[in-house]
Amino acid sequence: MAVTLKEVAERAGVSRSAVSRTFTQGASVSAKTRKKVEKAARDLGYSPSLIARSLATNRTKLIGLIANNFQNPVFLEVFDLYTRALQERNLRPLLVNLTDQTDPSASVQLLKQYSVDGVIVASSTLPPLFAHAFKEAQVPVVHAFGRFASTPDIHIVGIDNEHCGALAAETLQKHRYKRVAFLGGPQSATSAQDRAAGFTRRAKEIGLEIVSSLYADAYAYNSGQQAMRELLNDRRFEAVFCGDDLICMGAMDAARDAGLSIPQDVGFIGFNDMNMAAWQAYSLTTIRQPTSEIILSSVDLVVSMLDTPERAPEVRLFPCSVVERGTLKPIEG
Amino acid sequence: MAVTLKEVAERAGVSRSAVSRTFTQGASVSAKTRKKVEKAARDLGYSPSLIARSLATNRTKLIGLIANNFQNPVFLEVFDLYTRALQERNLRPLLVNLTDQTDPSASVQLLKQYSVDGVIVASSTLPPLFAHAFKEAQVPVVHAFGRFASTPDIHIVGIDNEHCGALAAETLQKHRYKRVAFLGGPQSATSAQDRAAGFTRRAKEIGLEIVSSLYADAYAYNSGQQAMRELLNDRRFEAVFCGDDLICMGAMDAARDAGLSIPQDVGFIGFNDMNMAAWQAYSLTTIRQPTSEIILSSVDLVVSMLDTPERAPEVRLFPCSVVERGTLKPIEG
DNA sequence: GAAAATTTTGCAACCGGTTGCAAAAAACAA
DNA sequence: TTGTTTTTTGCAACCGGTTGCAAAATTTTC
Numbered sequence: 001m002a003v004t005l006k007e008v009a010e011r012a013g014v015s016r017s018a019v020s021r022t023f024t025q026g027a028s029v030s031a032k033t034r035k036k037v038e039k040a041a042r043d044l045g046y047s048p049s050l051i052a053r054s055l056a057t058n059r060t061k062l063i064g065l066i067a068n069n070f071q072n073p074v075f076l077e078v079f080d081l082y083t084r085a086l087q088e089r090n091l092r093p094l095l096v097n098l099t100d101q102t103d104p105s106a107s108v109q110l111l112k113q114y115s116v117d118g119v120i121v122a123s124s125t126l127p128p129l130f131a132h133a134f135k136e137a138q139v140p141v142v143h144a145f146g147r148f149a150s151t152p153d154i155h156i157v158g159i160d161n162e163h164c165g166a167l168a169a170e171t172l173q174k175h176r177y178k179r180v181a182f183l184g185g186p187q188s189a190t191s192a193q194d195r196a197a198g199f200t201r202r203a204k205e206i207g208l209e210i211v212s213s214l215y216a217d218a219y220a221y222n223s224g225q226q227a228m229r230e231l232l233n234d235r236r237f238e239a240v241f242c243g244d245d246l247i248c249m250g251a252m253d254a255a256r257d258a259g260l261s262i263p264q265d266v267g268f269i270g271f272n273d274m275n276m277a278a279w280q281a282y283s284l285t286t287i288r289q290p291t292s293e294i295i296l297s298s299v300d301l302v303v304s305m306l307d308t309p310e311r312a313p314e315v316r317l318f319p320c321s322v323v324e325r326g327t328l329k330p331i332e333g
Numbered sequence: 334m335a336v337t338l339k340e341v342a343e344r345a346g347v348s349r350s351a352v353s354r355t356f357t358q359g360a361s362v363s364a365k366t367r368k369k370v371e372k373a374a375r376d377l378g379y380s381p382s383l384i385a386r387s388l389a390t391n392r393t394k395l396i397g398l399i400a401n402n403f404q405n406p407v408f409l410e411v412f413d414l415y416t417r418a419l420q421e422r423n424l425r426p427l428l429v430n431l432t433d434q435t436d437p438s439a440s441v442q443l444l445k446q447y448s449v450d451g452v453i454v455a456s457s458t459l460p461p462l463f464a465h466a467f468k469e470a471q472v473p474v475v476h477a478f479g480r481f482a483s484t485p486d487i488h489i490v491g492i493d494n495e496h497c498g499a500l501a502a503e504t505l506q507k508h509r510y511k512r513v514a515f516l517g518g519p520q521s522a523t524s525a526q527d528r529a530a531g532f533t534r535r536a537k538e539i540g541l542e543i544v545s546s547l548y549a550d551a552y553a554y555n556s557g558q559q560a561m562r563e564l565l566n567d568r569r570f571e572a573v574f575c576g577d578d579l580i581c582m583g584a585m586d587a588a589r590d591a592g593l594s595i596p597q598d599v600g601f602i603g604f605n606d607m608n609m610a611a612w613q614a615y616s617l618t619t620i621r622q623p624t625s626e627i628i629l630s631s632v633d634l635v636v637s638m639l640d641t642p643e644r645a646p647e648v649r650l651f652p653c654s655v656v657e658r659g660t661l662k663p664i665e666g
Numbered sequence: 667g668a669a670a671a672t673t674t675t676g677c678a679a680c681c682g683g684t685t686g687c688a689a690a691a692a693a694c695a696a
Numbered sequence: 697t698t699g700t701t702t703t704t705t706g707c708a709a710c711c712g713g714t715t716g717c718a719a720a721a722t723t724t725t726c
């Protein structure tokens with residue numbers, strides 16, 4: 001059915017190797033034969049089979065992209081950036097949707113079977129152990145948005161969540177808040193834990209009182225909304241630090257529904273700075289996570305592992321910053 | 334490096350074919366050899382190489398998934414459903430992000446090179462010609478969310494956009510609106526064109542006056558916001574039909590920013606019923622597009638084409654319905 | 667228990683490329 | 697021109713599986 005190397009070789013009157021060589025980078029072919037081959041290939045509409053090539057070279061140009069949060073629109077931004085970055089480097093993403101039902105070890109198996117060249121685990125809600133399974137299977141892996149460890153055993157690209165939690169505390173204090181609430185992401189997520197830890201520590205240091213504290217059960221709108229309703233039973237807090245923008249939007253809507261005005265009655269600060277945070281309906285003050293830098297960096301890292309698989313595990317941390325919009329009461333001059 | 338068929342065969346004391354057969358569905362192996370092979374495979378940690386298998390069987394279990402709208406959160410729902418549906422059928426999505434920069438014919442080439450078993454074009458903003466290119470390359474293809482044609486030359490799964498546009502007009506009339514505006518998606522998208530056509534036709538039939546009409550330049554929040562600002566220069570309309578929920582949200586925020594209350598001063602009806610449409614900040618009345626049905630059906634269709642590639646092109650249309658929430662003024666009893 | 671029918675097994679060719687090696691061709695030097 | 701060096705070329709083996717075919721083994725039938 002499809003045109004093969006052999007047919008092109010016959011038509012061009014050269015050996016199969018010659019054809020192969022004109023289609024592989026840096027191989028030695030004379031200008032004359034290259035011309036002949038290219039013409040024959042064009043006539044026949046030939047394009048080399050990547051499957052066959054993969055088998056021979058043991059390289060597939062496939063990168064496994066593992067994600068488990070298809071509820072949070074921020075992941076659409078993430079996918080957009082990943083697919084583009086990979087495409088630009090002539091690599092292809094093989095997307096794995098890790099739902100609660102799917103067995104994690106099955107996906108390791110799976111990606112191994114497809115002999116992906118590398119794997120990017122793009123999630124802050126997966127345990128470090130998960131990414132580790134790939135290392136054991138000898139597959140280059142980087143954990144993007146993963147938990148920072150001072151002696152990492154796999155590559156980590158992300159932010160210092162503990163520090164960013166502290167940043168949120170400082171921001172609230174700067175805006176003259178005294179009593180605040182914490183509404184975190186799912187407690188099983190390392191990102192949620194670390195943000196909570198940093199927030200709590202710094203709050204204590206600077207005399208910010210955390211009057212209530214709650215974890216949503218997912219990085220999702222509904223979870224935020226629901227958790228906020230609970231929080232509203234005890235209204236001693238003047239502002240809320242939400243561990244994620246989407247959660248924050250849910251929380252804000254719950255607060256408004258209870259008749260509160262933002263930021264007059266209650267202030268909010270989110271986390272991520274997703275595109276939607278800038279929407280007028282929310283205009284969210286938030287901690288910006290440099291998503292695009294993290295993604296590009298993790299792609300670069302996995303690419304460089306293709307050549308030097310035994311690279312020592314590296315941690316790459318990017319700084320977060322505060323984006324001031326309209327959900328905290330203004331700082332008085 | 335990786336364990337191969339041959340090693341398993343040697344350890345189990347059988348031929349390579351025997352090993353191959355225990356790992357392929359419906360092949361003939363005795364219980365005894367199967368046992369031996371399975372043990373050897375387990376001991377060695379063997380799993381068959383899908384690359385090699387693909388080369389031999391000419392089947393990759395890869396489905397190309399082509400999308401070009403990574404701005405609209407509804408696509409995250411789409412990806413979620415697609416990846417799940419494919420995974421359940423033991424297929425894998427190879428995601429292609431078709432940006433404005435990427436050459437469409439290059440992606441045809443690309444997916445051909447990876448010898449994907451089939452392709453799903455998941456976009457209402459791509460010209461019918463695009464999907465057609467795969468048919469010409471002999472690759473099973475279905476266009477999801479594509480334009481319905483009475484004599485299709487490729488498989489189409491989606492909705493009757495013209496009809497749904499008409500449904501929007503009827504809904505506005507039912508809510509006692511007289512003068513309305515139309516704020517469509519990008520004019521190049523067939524979905525936007527068809528929704529506009531149906532809306533206009535039906536409006537005329539039932540005496541609904543369309544006082545202004547405008548196309549946003551993308552299915553995106555900002556585009557909706559911007560278009561709405563323009564529309565607000567001439568405020569003769571009492572309600573707006575937006576060709577997409579996200580556009581509608583942008584438009585609503587623009588209206589509120591101009592001091593209008595919804596639905597008291599101006600009504601809105603959207604399109605899609607994305608998850609976010611139910612958010613309290615919007616609580617959008619909208620035309621529901623049965624996304625999940627479309628996706629499952631398109632996966633089924635592409636799967637069935639794997640066995641019978643020459644299947645006659647088929648159109649599968651799913652009905653839309655109105656979801657009433659809070660952005661149109663109530664119908665008075 | 668033998669003959670016939672059925673199932674299981676191994677051989678060997680094949681899928682469509684790549685690549686080390688040695689021979690052939692071309693380029694260069696004297 | 698000839699000898700030497702460099703580049704290009706084809707051969708053949710290999711990547712890791714699958715599969716048609718005929719022989720071997722097993723099961724069924726009488």
